[in-house]
Amino acid sequence: MLADFRAWALDDLATSRRQAAWGRRYRIWLALKANPLAMIGLFIIVLCVLLAFLAPLLAPYDPAIQDLENRLARPSADHLLGTDELGRDILSRLLYGGRITLGIVVAVVVMVAPVGLAVGTIAGYFGGWVDKTLMRLTDVFLAFPRLILALAFVAALNPGVQSAILAIALTAWPPYARIARAETLTVRNSEFIEAVAMTGASPWRIILRHVAPLCVPSLVVRVTLDMASIIITAASLGFLGMGAQPPSPEWGAMIATAKRFILDQWWVALSPCIAILLVSLAFNFLGDGLRDVLDPKQD
Amino acid sequence: MTNPMIDVQDLRIAFGPKEVVKGVTLSVPAGESFGIVGESGSGKSTVLRALAGLNQHWTGEIRFEGAPVASKRPRAFFRKVQMVFQDPFGSLHPRQTIDRILSEFLSVNGLDDVDGRVNRALDAVALPQSVRFRFPHQLSGGQRQRVAIARALIAEPKVLLLDEPTSALDVSVQAEVLNLLGRLRKSHGLTYVMVSHNMSVVAHLCDRLGVMQHGEMVEQLSVTDLRARRATHPHTRELVELGQALASTA
Numbered sequence: 248m249l250a251d252f253r254a255w256a257l258d259d260l261a262t263s264r265r266q267a268a269w270g271r272r273y274r275i276w277l278a279l280k281a282n283p284l285a286m287i288g289l290f291i292i293v294l295c296v297l298l299a300f301l302a303p304l305l306a307p308y309d310p311a312i313q314d315l316e317n318r319l320a321r322p323s324a325d326h327l328l329g330t331d332e333l334g335r336d337i338l339s340r341l342l343y344g345g346r347i348t349l350g351i352v353v354a355v356v357v358m359v360a361p362v363g364l365a366v367g368t369i370a371g372y373f374g375g376w377v378d379k380t381l382m383r384l385t386d387v388f389l390a391f392p393r394l395i396l397a398l399a400f401v402a403a404l405n406p407g408v409q410s411a412i413l414a415i416a417l418t419a420w421p422p423y424a425r426i427a428r429a430e431t432l433t434v435r436n437s438e439f440i441e442a443v444a445m446t447g448a449s450p451w452r453i454i455l456r457h458v459a460p461l462c463v464p465s466l467v468v469r470v471t472l473d474m475a476s477i478i479i480t481a482a483s484l485g486f487l488g489m490g491a492q493p494p495s496p497e498w499g500a501m502i503a504t505a506k507r508f509i510l511d512q513w514w515v516a517l518s519p520c521i522a523i524l525l526v527s528l529a530f531n532f533l534g535d536g537l538r539d540v541l542d543p544k545q546d
Numbered sequence: 547m548t549n550p551m552i553d554v555q556d557l558r559i560a561f562g563p564k565e566v567v568k569g570v571t572l573s574v575p576a577g578e579s580f581g582i583v584g585e586s587g588s589g590k591s592t593v594l595r596a597l598a599g600l601n602q603h604w605t606g607e608i609r610f611e612g613a614p615v616a617s618k619r620p621r622a623f624f625r626k627v628q629m630v631f632q633d634p635f636g637s638l639h640p641r642q643t644i645d646r647i648l649s650e651f652l653s654v655n656g657l658d659d660v661d662g663r664v665n666r667a668l669d670a671v672a673l674p675q676s677v678r679f680r681f682p683h684q685l686s687g688g689q690r691q692r693v694a695i696a697r698a699l700i701a702e703p704k705v706l707l708l709d710e711p712t713s714a715l716d717v718s719v720q721a722e723v724l725n726l727l728g729r730l731r732k733s734h735g736l737t738y739v740m741v742s743h744n745m746s747v748v749a750h751l752c753d754r755l756g757v758m759q760h761g762e763m764v765e766q767l768s769v770t771d772l773r774a775r776r777a778t779h780p781h782t783r784e785l786v787e788l789g790q791a792l793a794s795t796a
Contacts (some may be wrong), residue, residue, distance in 0.1 A: 264633060
């Protein structure tokens with residue numbers, strides 16, 4: 248079955264649109280598989296997503312249940328990662344917190360990548376005053392330090408996960424617009440785009456079907472590399488009390504509450520730190536691997 | 547008298563303050579193949595791009611079949627006029643299969659029988675059906691240029707604009723593509739305007755040619771006259787001698 252698929256996808260004499268498309272995807276997958284760091288990254292990410300998804304089944308305790316008799320307990324057989332200042336099981340909170348943190352990342356990326364792609368390709372393809380207007384707008388957002396703008400935005404709204412997502416999204420799109428514009432500029436005067444123009448296609452069709460697909464690979468790479476910084480921004484907002492609110496077990500917020508006893512009961516802060524570190528690192532590994540595989544400049 | 551297929555009067559094109567095409571006038575009857583020869587920077591490709599509607603900043607008058615065209619062309623224009631670009635490596639979308647590249651025109655113009663039209667276009671340029679679902683990087687330079695020609699043919703145009711269609715190819719493949727273009731003109735009743743810096747390529751494919759120098763068309767003559775050495779302008783003779791010198795060293 249797998250061998251069949253392999254032979255079918257790698258067949259140079261593809262006989263259908265579907266086969267050609269799968270052949271391309273399969274070659275990308277093979278190239279990615281040859282990169283051990285990228286595979287480690289992918290493995291960690293898939294594992295984290297699974298753990299977060301299955302948190303209700305895997306967590307030994309309810310993440311909100313307090314046990315004041317047993318606060319700040321060391322890791323033991325009952326509580327594998329110990330308990331926090333209210334006696335809540337840290338492992339359970341970590342698992343449930345993964346849902347919030349990864350959810351924020353996914354929500355931000357889903358909001359931000361299409362906006363950046365659209366702004367960048369439109370600016371790059373049309374040029375002239377459209378380009379100037381859109382790029383000055385992008386510059387305005389780029390000029391603010393990311394965390395500060397996010398903080399100001401959250402402070403203006405209510406602190407919480409939704410505001411954190413909006414705030415991060417608001418500050419995360421400009422680099423994508425820049426990248427998409429740069430990619431668009433390199434292809435917009437190429438002969439294959441002129442050839443498409445000579446079919447009578449509208450500029451919108453050219454952007455959507457011919458220019459944007461060429462910008463997607465570098466955008467995917469950048470998004471993957473950015474996920475680490477989105478996680479850290481989300482955690483920072485949580486840490487500063489502007490993100491997820493207690494008792495919700497967001498990783499940054501967990502570190503924030505644990506900082507008071509970080510020297511005496513270090514294990515309370517340690518596990519969310521490691522979780523953030525691992526996931527950020529994994530996204531970076533995967534992003535690096537994807538860059539090697541997808542970046543069209545390396546063809 | 548019927549209108550010529552292409553009629554250009556006093557075409558002028560400037561990039562900023564620099565005028566690169568200084569009043570070109572030419573007329574191509576239906577079914578004829580007209581060559582534009584000149585050195586790099588003589589403005590010959592610029593003229594062709596203005597004809598194709600890719601350069602929209604020109605003055606003067608361009609008429610196809612007697613009807614003047616605006617600088618921005620309507621979609622119907624491209625069913626009549628198509629172009630083959632110089633570089634077969636740059637003129638095919640690197641992420642699209644040959645099938646997608648060829649069928650884009652059909653999809654934009656809402657034409658049916660996509661499979662039949664794509665297969666007929668591949669047949670016309672003597673490409674096997676097996677290339678249909680490959681990507682451009684899996685083809686040779688000559689095959690790519692055939693794909694580019696097939697893409698132009700799929701619009702069933704009356705006019706084919708050729709921008710140095712063979713200069714990026716190996717010499718052996720050049721002859722193949724030129725012969726293909728010659729055959730297609732007869733079988734499809736096409737009118738050609740071809741730009742080239744190579745006098746012998748133009749003489750091979752064209753009936754008449756115009757010589758451009760510094761943005762002006764300094765001479766127009768038939769290929770018969772060219773062969774009989776009846777060129778009058780010194781630049782034309784220069785180009786002919788240069789071509790012969792190159793041919794004898796090769």
